[in-house]
Every structure is written in structure tokens, then in C-alpha cells.
Amino acid sequence: MKDIANSELLDDALAGLTAPQKHLSPKWFYDRRGSELFEQITQLPEYYPTRTEASILRANADTLVDTVPDGGALVELGSGASVKTRTLLDAGSHFASYVPIDISEDFLLATAKDLRARYPRLAIHPVVGDFTAPIDLPHSMDGIAKVGFFPGSTIGNLEPVDAISLLARARDWDGACGFILGADLVKPIPALIAAYDDTLGVTAEFNLNILRRLNAEVHANFDIDGFTHQARWCENPARIEMHLVSRKAQSVRLDSQVIKFAEGETIHTESCRKYTPDSLSDMAGKAGWQVETMLTDDREQFAVAVLRPA
Numbered sequence: 001m002k003d004i005a006n007s008e009l010l011d012d013a014l015a016g017l018t019a020p021q022k023h024l025s026p027k028w029f030y031d032r033r034g035s036e037l038f039e040q041i042t043q044l045p046e047y048y049p050t051r052t053e054a055s056i057l058r059a060n061a062d063t064l065v066d067t068v069p070d071g072g073a074l075v076e077l078g079s080g081a082s083v084k085t086r087t088l089l090d091a092g093s094h095f096a097s098y099v100p101i102d103i104s105e106d107f108l109l110a111t112a113k114d115l116r117a118r119y120p121r122l123a124i125h126p127v128v129g130d131f132t133a134p135i136d137l138p139h140s141m142d143g144i145a146k147v148g149f150f151p152g153s154t155i156g157n158l159e160p161v162d163a164i165s166l167l168a169r170a171r172d173w174d175g176a177c178g179f180i181l182g183a184d185l186v187k188p189i190p191a192l193i194a195a196y197d198d199t200l201g202v203t204a205e206f207n208l209n210i211l212r213r214l215n216a217e218v219h220a221n222f223d224i225d226g227f228t229h230q231a232r233w234c235e236n237p238a239r240i241e242m243h244l245v246s247r248k249a250q251s252v253r254l255d256s257q258v259i260k261f262a263e264g265e266t267i268h269t270e271s272c273r274k275y276t277p278d279s280l281s282d283m284a285g286k287a288g289w290q291v292e293t294m295l296t297d298d299r300e301q302f303a304v305a306v307l308r309p310a
Contacts, residue, residue: 010218010255017252017259017267024210026157026270027103027130030080031213035107037206039081044202046194049153050084052302053182057087057151060295060304065092067178067306072145073097075173077131077154077166082111084151088180089119097123097144099137103130132162134169145175153184153302156239156273160283163273167287171309179289179307186274187301189233196231196240196272204229207242207269220254230266239273280305 009028016023029038042050057064065088068074072095076085079100089098098115102108105128112126129135137146148170155163170179196203207229214220227244234241246261253259275283280303281291289307296303 006217009214013214013218013220014254014257017254018257021268022259022261022266023268025132027132028210028213029206029270030102030104030107031209031217032104032106034206034209034213035080035104037202037209039083040202041198041206042083044198044200046198047203048191048195049182049184049302052297052299053151053153053304054084054087056295056297056302056304057084061087061091063293063295064088064180064304064306065095067180068092068095068147069145069177070094071096072147072175072177073099073141074149075099075101075137075146075170076149076151077101077170078103078150078152079108079111081107082115085149086118088149089115089122095122097125097141099125099127099141099146101127101129101131101135103128131166132158137173142174145177146173147177148173148179148181150179151182151304153182153272155181155283156184156275157270158273159271160237160273164283164287167284167289167307171288176309178292178309181280181284181305181307183275183280183303183305184272185296185301185303186238186276192233192240192274193231196242197229201229203231203242207244210269211244214254218255220252222252223250226250227267237273238275238279239271241268242270242272243268275303277303285310 079102108126112124115124125138211222230243230245232241243266246265249263250261251258290310292308293306
């Protein structure tokens with residue numbers, strides 16, 4: 001009998017691994033171990049997005065928190081450890097609520113406990129959920145002005161139609177009055193490749209962890225050593241792709257199916273789209289928003305865009 005708690009993971013994996021181009025959704029990276037590994041990635045010297053975005057947030061915190069009206073709420077999609085968010089929470093003394101949304105329940109609840117201790121006057125309402133699907137916000141938030149927060153260029157992990165759908169759903173929140181969006185910008189290819197294939201191999205471990213999760217949670221039998229991590233640049237659309245490459249011809253059992261791999265065949269696990277100011281504005285417009293402000297670092301590596309309802 002299928003474990004109900006893991007049925008979505010299994011169904012998604014079966015659909016992806018039996019497709020012509022085998023693939024797995026990047027949302028399954030984030031079990032507890034995956035979340036911990038990603039936090040390690042953000043500290044790597046090659047991984048510029050996190051520190052660059054953090055510097056933009058620090059330099060512009062007063063401007064960004066003014067996006068949230070007095071007594072309003074900041075709603076973060078894919079909150080993780082809420083590290084960058086604390087810059088806004090520190091500056092936003094007028095916030096009434098913070099709603100972190102994350103798919104990893106244990107990680108989310110541990111973070112919420114820490115935040116309650118750090119911000120005792122702020123109402124913290126953690127929501128376990130998948131931001132790629134509709135999310136029900138707590139009823140206690142009804143009628144409260146809300147500003148979405150989606151940092152880290154996670155928007156670039158989504159296919160364009162899915163990114164627009166996500167932003168459109170946020171536009172339809174009751175009381176939605178703004179959205180703060182982090183987006184990585186197009187830059188020289190060597191810097192992009194290095195950011196997703198670090199010399200310490202942490203990103204490789206993060207990528208391979210999705211196979212370990214399948215083994216542990218849905219009783220697959222992936223030979224982890226039989227796959228290797230690969231990051232590649234695609235010019236059109238402008239994105240980095242992460243793949244797991246089969247080192248040999250092999251078969252993997254998944255539920256009642258046997259999945260065959262040829263040597264060199266890949267599982268596409270993540271896409272990380274890179275934007276120009278024009279492509280970012282175009283995406284926002286299709287979702288019912290307009291770019292009010294676009295903040296960048298001195299080298300224009302990364303952008304934090306403030307969106308308002310169009």
C-alpha cells in the first residue's frame with residue numbers, strides 16, 4: 001500500500017523519470033538535509049547570488065520595508081531559514097505579521113520558533129506549503145495588507161508560465177499591495193557555471209540528495225555513486241540547468257516500475273533562469289504587476305524588484 005505521506009513525491013518522480021527527458025522537480029530538494037545543504041551553498045565563495053542580494057537588501061532596507069503599510073504583513077514564499085528576511089524584519093518595526101511559507105515542515109517550524117524568540121512583538125504564522133501551487137493563507141490574515149517576498153532568484157527555477165502563475169496568484173491575495181522579488185541577472189558564463197558547480201562539491205551533494213530522498217522515502221534503489229552532478233548553460237532561454245548524469249547503463253526500481261538509464265543519460269533537476277531588466281518587467285506585467293523600483297548592486301549582478309499592482 002502506498003504511503004500517503006509520500007504519494008505526491010512518488011507520483012511526481014514516476015511521471016518525471018518516465019518522460020523522454022527524465023526530470024525531477026526542484027521542490028523535492030528541500031527535505032531537512034537538502035535545506036541544510038542549500039544554506040551551505042549560500043556561504044560558498046562561488047555562489048554570488050545570496051551575498052549580492054543580501055547587500056542590496058541591507059543597503060535599501062528602509063526603502064523596501066516602506067512597501068509594507070503600517071500593520072501589514074510580509075508573506076515569504078520558500079522561506080527556508082529566513083536569513084535574508086531578518087534584514088527586513090529588523091527594519092520593519094511597523095510590520096504586524098510575518099508569514100513564512102516553506103515545503104519542509106521541520107525546518108520551517110524550527111525557524112519560526114527562533115524568530116518568535118527574536119521578534120516577540122511580531123506575529124509569526126508559519127504555513128507549510130508548496131509555493132508552486134495555490135496556498136491558503138491563515139484566516140487571521142484576512143483583511144490585512146500583504147506584501148509578498150520571494151528572494152534568492154527562486155523565481156528563475158520555474159518555467160516561465162509557472163513563474164507568471166505564481167506571481168498572478170500573489171496578485172490575487174486578499175489585501176495584496178506589493179511584492180518584493182529577487183532575480184539573478186544575465187552575466188558572463190564562467191561566473192554562472194562556477195556558481196552551480198563549486199569546487200568543494202556542495203552543490204553536487206545537494207543535487208544528489210534528491211536521489212537519496214527517493215531511496216529513503218519511496219524505497220527506490222538508486223546507486224548514488226552511479227550518478228554525477230553537471231551544470232550547463234543554455235543560451236535560449238537564458239538559464240543554467242542542473243542535471244544528474246548516469247555514469248553507466250543501469251536500471252533503478254521505483255515502486256512497481258523499472259527505470260532504465262543509458263550511460264550519459266541525464267535527469268534534469270533544476271533550471272535557473274537569468275533575467276534582463278526588460279525580461280523581468282515583461283514577466284511581472286503578464287502577472288498583473290508593474291515594476292515600481294529595480295534595485296541592483298554596483299556590478300549589476302542581481303536585482304531586487306519592487307512590484308505594485310498594475
